[in-house]
Amino acid sequence: MSAPEPAGAGARRPSRQRSAVLALLDDLDGFRSAQDLHALLRDRGDPVGLATVYRALQALVDDGQLDVLRSDDGEAAYRRCSPVHHHHLVCRSCGTTVEVTDPPVERWAARIAAEHGFADVQHQVEVFGTCTDCSRRG
Incomplete structure (x- = not known):
């Protein structure tokens, strides 16, 4: 197989x-x-x-x-x-989503994995909040 x-x-x-x-x-x-x-x-x-x-x-x-x-x-x-590795910032109210990249997050994930002996690591980071438009309406 x-x-x-x-x-x-x-x-x-x-x-x-x-x-x-x-x-x-x-x-x-x-x-x-x-x-x-x-x-x-x-x-x-x-x-x-x-x-x-x-x-x-x-x-x-x-x-x-x-x-x-x-x-x-x-x-x-x-x-x-997009096809490049990224994370999401998502509005809890309306669902507006912004793609973000952050090299420090990538370094942190690699460091944590190495400290614990993990290999072939993948990760997802989703950050939830309220966008400017929803904050104004709220």
Whole structure:
């Protein structure tokens, strides 16, 4: 049995459903749930099923084309993001999301991993707060 290809290696054949999900996400800002994406696809006249949307989203995450963010209640939300390693600053009220990079965070993660003997380390940092617009409204 051969080893699986690494994320982003294009191991999967493109499908109409994945293409439709990517095209939709290209038109949207912020993170969206699978249910939201399914409803928007159906509104556009694409008769894709919800289970197919979930499979397409997982494949796109596995291939490194989407980021996934889990809410406090465990619901996953998806967004098309840049291909470079980054983190997210997310508004708790409206969902506005800003991609950020921070070399000190990268150095900290590498140092902590090394101190504990971990190798092949990956990490995600999501910072939640309230954006300026929501703060003004609140």
